[in-house]
Amino acid sequence: MKRSKRSKIKFAVALAAVAVSSLLISAQSSFSQAVPLPLDTPVPGTIAPSGTVRYEVVLPTPGALTITLSGWLATLNWGMDFDRLYVYNSAGQPVEIEKFGSEGDPFLSHMMREDPAVITTRVGQAGTYYIHLHSGAIYSWPEGVSQQNYTISVSFTEVEDRHERNDSLDSATQISIGEELSAYQWRQTPTAAVWGDEDWYKVEVPCPGVMSIILNGWVPTLNWGADFDRLYLYGASGQAIGAGGEDPYYSWMMFISPDTIKVNLSYGGTYYVRLHSGAGYSTDPYTLKLDFLPVADPFEPNDTAADAKLLEPGKEYLAFQWRSLAQGTDVFGDEDWYYFTALTPGDLTINIQGWASIYNWGADYDRIYLYNGTALAADSNATPLYEGWMIGGDYSYTLHIDSPGQYLLQLHSGAAALTTPYTVRLDYTGEYVTGVEEEEMDTQPAGFALCQSYPNPFNPQTVIAYSLPKACYVTLTVYNPEGQVIKVLVRENKPAGSYRIVWDGSDYAGRKVGSGIYFYELRAGNFVEARKMALVR
Structure with a gap:
């Protein structure tokens, strides 16, 4: 049975993996023997054929790691012990495995034939990482060369997002209207799988209006078949708003830079903006800014x-x-x-x-x-x-x-x-009630009187008029059918005159009372009279 070229390669890699399995177990259990490797400093090294050197590098933040090998001799033979490079985190997990690697032999790079050979990877967390450099057997090396003589250096691009971790509603970063924040599409993980980052932001909106979400430098994922980037909007209780379905995103594939997403908001309060990076990531930051156009109606709520x-x-x-x-x-x-x-x-x-x-x-x-x-x-x-x-x-x-x-x-x-x-x-063109609480009318009454409120029935308010032929102490009180005081509208000395006052259907605490029959009573000197009115909500 014939095998394809790719199958032959996989088969050869598997055989080679068996040959080095004991070496890998030893490598993963001997981090304490690693040689410290400073950043941005070339370090010379030697390795015997089929030997391994282990290095330790301390990374101050998440970021992109670049390993450069100069003078390296590659073993370009799948049937032999070929050269490999591995990168592990402090837990012994491989940071990244290339397509020809496997869980049994998790190398990041192999057969480093270029000079210099440049190998890149990423890490999502600060910490200590280990580089294991394995030389292959002698194969097509220059005559007389019996060991590797090389130089290794490590450079690092920091990706320090000061807002992390803000991967959930509970850990959302506070952002103010008009403020611009800088952050990264870079997930916090001890491996190279930094894609799929979640960044949550919390904003207080003062009133209804239009919020503009402005993204600049965002890396989109323009592929419906992949984990594409998405933007979500949530209310104070965590409910998704402005979209529906199983995945209620508000916007997606934000490929315009800057991209401005406008959101109509019907209410003030707390809102959450969630940015999902999808398969995108970058060592360059994006910026997020929230602008707001208020639509503050002084009459709201007046929808009924x-x-x-x-x-x-x-x-x-x-x-x-x-x-x-x-x-x-x-x-x-x-x-x-x-x-x-x-x-x-x-x-x-x-x-x-x-x-x-x-x-x-x-x-x-x-x-x-x-x-x-x-x-x-x-x-x-x-x-x-x-x-x-x-x-x-x-x-x-x-x-x-x-x-x-x-x-x-x-x-x-x-x-x-x-x-x-x-x-x-x-x-x-006629007479009407003004917005004052009580109004004195320009008439001189002949006697005491309490008029029927109007309108009656009423909602939400009614006008009560009364007359005083002489100055006296006046109380005008609203009661419920049980005789309990709902609100005292007037309690003071009044000169002679005709008055009208508005009752807005609220009690002494300003709370709206329910529908029903109410009584209002005027006491002015020795004069006492009560009438009935109906509130219909």
Whole structure:
């Protein structure tokens, strides 16, 4: 049966391995006999045929090791005891085995025929390493030469990553927005298998916005069949965000240098960036920098009617089309709810500028609604007083408000998200509630009075009006049906006059109370009166 050339080589290597097996066992058990070999210093040496010299070299950091042999005589015969070079770590493990080597004969290089012969390898940890140099038998050596006379030197390229080990979420390196860090694609291991490095970074993001992950000098692995490089993003609890599947990477094969990966973040807080090197590694560092564009909406969260925020007519407000419900990258489909309270009938004008529209009937397009707050509190499917859509550009709409009460404005962004703010302003020709806690009205009442709160039912707030014909000490208190005090709204001396105050549905500690019936009681001198109101969340 004929063997291929490669099979013959393997067979010859196996035979030679048997011949030197006892030598290797001796070599691995005799590190204490090794000759110290300083870095960057040529050292002369001699070896008898089929002899071995052992060297010890101390490496200060992980890095790339280069061994140079000058004057070496190679034994170019697979059927004989040929020359070999081995490198071991302090545990006796071979650092690297070349393709013709084996576990039984783990040489890094063989038949070093070039002069000088240059052998390179890598180590992923600092420490002591051992070079075993074995001379082959005399074969085609110059006439009269009976031993090896050579020079050996070792040079070293340091790969010192001060952030290691940062191979897990728990050991992530802290990085600040705007800071640039330098690190290496170089796994911490006592062998040459430095690929597959994991570098984790932890960053605190102040608010929703766009985080730019900027990588420079990164070595990619552009091969789908290999362990390619990947970037992952995680939230504070360690959940992967922005991607799905069994391997939820956010980006991959970062081959552009610098490569900028932009991530929309819907919430502030702690995030983790994980870089997986794949099959790539390098003695040159890469740099990582995180930049951030804030999208801080002062009204958020206002994604439901219960969380609607006050718009006082005549004032212009800035807000963003940017969903901010939880940590993640889904910033589309934002809902912005606002309210104002009318005291008298009038014309309401809704003005919106800088709004991004979705001009596509087949997509989740943007919409606007105006509701009567009392009707919506009683029926979540109440018909809006006004409905519009695709409101981009300079938008303005006027409608008449027939009766006092609370009115809710809902803006739905649809598939749009924007890092620049839009402006919203309400103009109203009637009287309305301002944003002050209590307001004194310019009237002189004829007697004591406590008015019914409006709107009623209400959500999220209601207005309580009362009148004092003379100065007196006043308390206005909200109770639950069990008679327990929920909140004292007024407790002070008041001059004669008419007043109105807003209750926002919170208790004395600022906590939102639940849906239900509540009572409010006015005590002013000898006057005492109570009324009932309903909160519908």
